Amino acid sequence: MAFMLRWTTSHLTDSETIIKKPMVFSEFGKSSKDPGYSPSARDSFLNAVYTNIYNFARSGGIGGGLVWQLMAEGMQSYDDGYEIVLSQNPSTSGIITQQSNKMIALDHI
Template sequence: MAFMRRWMTSHWTDSRTLLKKPMVFTEFGKSSKDRGFSIASRDSFLNAIYSNICSLARSGGIGGGLLWQLVAEGMESYSGYEIDLFQTPSTSSVISQQSRQMTALEHKISRP
């Protein structure tokens, strides 16, 4: 997780100082095909990513995060990254909480 935090922070810094553009972290997730996978470990991973996003967003310049990938109930699982919110209410709760937190930070995100 330390690498992930450093990676996110360095990209956020570049976005603000070099590019002078807001950013969104995209296509992150945890595959159910990974050794030792559990829904709890995925929820913990998503919480860590989202916590870092919120922390950086408080300073401005982060528009949010887009995990990989939400699917509709009954869709096939190919890569292991699929999340069916009806099948995993704990993950649904993690994502919902992130949405509420980012909404509360909207005033920091929408600055020109």
């Protein structure tokens, strides 16, 4: 988790200070195939990433974040470990909904 927070912070800082353009942080997630995986570990990871994104979005440094990957029920053949079926993962669904609502509330995005 510490590496992810350093990595996102450094890229978001570069976006603001060097490139001087907002960025979209995409294709992040936590694989169910990783050792020690649990839905609560995924939720903690997503919360950390979304908190970082939101904090930078408040100042206009980022336009949003795209989790990898949301799937509909019945798409098991595409399962790569990162899939999130919202109807089967209510806690994760709540985290994504909360982040969406927080981002919508920022009137400059």
